[in-house]
Amino acid sequence: MLQVAVRVVVHALLALALLASPSLAAAQAAQPKGSLVIIGGALRGDNAPVWERMVQLAGGKGARIAVFASASANPAKTGQLLVNRFNQYGARAFFVPVAVTLSGTDYQAAADDAALADAVRSAGGAYFAGGDQGRITRALRREDGSNTRMLDALWDMYRRGGVIAGSSAGAAIMSSTMFGHPKPVLATLKLGLDDGKEIAPGLGFIGEDVFIDQHLLVRGRFARMVPAMLKKGYKLGLGIDENTAMVVGPNREVEVIGYRGALLVDLSKAVPQDGPLNVSNVRLSYLDNGDRFNLVTHAFTPSADKLDNKIDPAKPYFREPLFSADILGNTTVVDLMARLIDSDQSEAIGLSLDSPNGVQPDLGFEFKLTRTGDSVGYVSLLTEQYSVYNMRLDIRPIVVPRPLYQYRAADAAR
Template sequence: MKRAGISLLLLLLCTSFIVTAQDGKGSLVIVGGGLNPDNKEVYSRMIGLAGGPEKAAFAVIPSASGVPVQSWVSISKTLQSYGVKADNIHLINISVMDDDSTMDTDESKWAGNGNDKRLARTIRGCTGVWFTGGDQMRTMMALTLPDGGRTPVLEAVWEVYNKGGVIGGSSAGAAIMSEIMIGNGTSMGALKQGIIRDNGPENEETDALLLSRGIGFFPEGIVDQHFNQRARIGRLIVALMDSREKYHLAFGVDENTALIYSAYDHKIQVAGAAGLTIINAAEATYSLVQGLPDISNLSVSYLENGDSYLVNTGELIPAAGKKATRGNEYYKREHPAQAGILSANGSTLRDVITINLMDNKGAESISNLNFTDSENAFLLNFTKKPSSQGFYFENAREEDEYSVADIRLDISPVKVSVTKIK
């Protein structure tokens, strides 16, 4: 009964949530999941935006987590390791799940604490708010009213943001940042099965794309997380094309990496171990072929640590020290056909658009074939445009760092005939 009740609430949330986004005045630290405690670039930036180690005060909201107390303890210890005072890190005890590590407390009884005005006051006294990972639908259920409005706690978080504070979150805590929220689904499921708007029992086994409503701190487009690691480009593109009348940008954040957003000047910076993929559908076309999406003229850009992106102009600013690859390509590989970019076990998007395309003088385009069955597939074609740019730097650890701007991407459903070579 407890599980069925939660499913019903989530169904109502998906179908009736009406909270609308607004522009804040502060900063966002949107992490793609898997944030390591030793990721100094991300933690230092977030603490700095909250006022520095001496002044920063954080409210931690573990509402998405299945182990809320453990999640709170983990982030609290990490923040303290970077100099934040223990007394300035506050647990906002909101959860819909019981933590099995605590024997004397049932944390699922915190489900209604979004209406607790005492907790709201605690948040208002903070300079930063952190949302843990877990299931983003739990956070939306806990922080919104039955009519779709904001609870007092959510209103307090907005006040912190509007006063210039920093709002951060990882994994599920990143998913809630955009107004249109991806709740579940795979890339292949999104392309083959399309979109669902609720996650009722009839949809528990589907890989279709679940779209719901997020909090809307981030006004520039749709956010996805665990992006490169879980091959989520397909589902993010399907979400973007469905929402293209309102947004033309979508942002895929890799694990252990942060999209850092300044609401003041609409500037994005990247910090951390991997990258940020930006999909632009401003000039894209979309049609259905036998019920499957056929999408042309998307623009793909890719940023890594230290790179910046100006949303208002669409300009990518590479990190200091990076040099242009165009005309100075390191590789010369002709016809580097790829397979499996829509699969977490296949070629990575990063390798396709950096090493195999923009840093490769032997290719002007790359085709990537992704089978749905023995006869059908989706063909992804990445093409250099006259405006496409690539940038490269070898860091002190002898690791390659890349930036890529404005590659064309087309996605088409195709029939495939396989014949054994004799």
């Protein structure tokens, strides 16, 4: 009886606190009950863990999933292929004809069609295909920037408990800011980004506090996240690789599933300087398949096959200097992080240099990774894949003299 009375009192006090704090009560009421599945692009049809998770979150076998091919150059063909794929995994998917490039339709009228919006609102989930993310926002927002009925329906479904998923362009729209048509990564580091053209408003399903990027490791895009986040004031960014997904639950827990992993970029203690990208004390973490990160508590949880195999700094596996001449290469940054966390070295250096025909060819960048007291690593007992949390990253511009001169042994002997 005493325990029951205590619980009643506690609940009453919590209720009074919420009444006294309307903003907190409103925030809790507005928190979506649904989930996000954010895929880095190039999702293969045989990646069953990702497809099955989307169907399961939408309600399981027979779940109705609205397919948006709004980003595609050929929405009808792309949409039908995706409908068939979802149905192979047990869903009852349907194509939503809201796309700028869909011939024979008025996309603006379709986006404000009440019956079509109701069909999406009552579905268990929605999926956005890859392509050009600007086509998605153009199709779902009116010219004055306001929401169409279709976008409101998507938000209603998500708040009620449905899942919103997207690959590539469909991942980019998940944050409130997305890349539009940016320059190549290295040129972005040199020249920065134009707001409104190279970065543009997204749909913001993940909230205002997290930046999202995709095709991350394959294309070395982790580096371009930093200037974009600095420009728009983000402290946290998540970049997801191809054929891999981040599942974000209503409790703001992020779980990585699929072929590779995700990079968490933390700028909460970063110190930027003016000019070409020059920033110190970025924190970089790599979440591998099965790892989790909570966006509220900032707690990391390694996958079950890594949990009992934490890296012991006193027993390093790698014992040579760590260096890469192409830090933006496919998975290079993650490979360097993995070797550093299990090394007798305290830092690793990566470079990014441009072609003689590139923009400002004599300007390159040094990426210094440092293992700190907060850095933690785990290795899988089954796959030997690493998870690496809280590694320091400093990026600074460097001058590369042109032309490059041939090495001569006589010069080294002087």
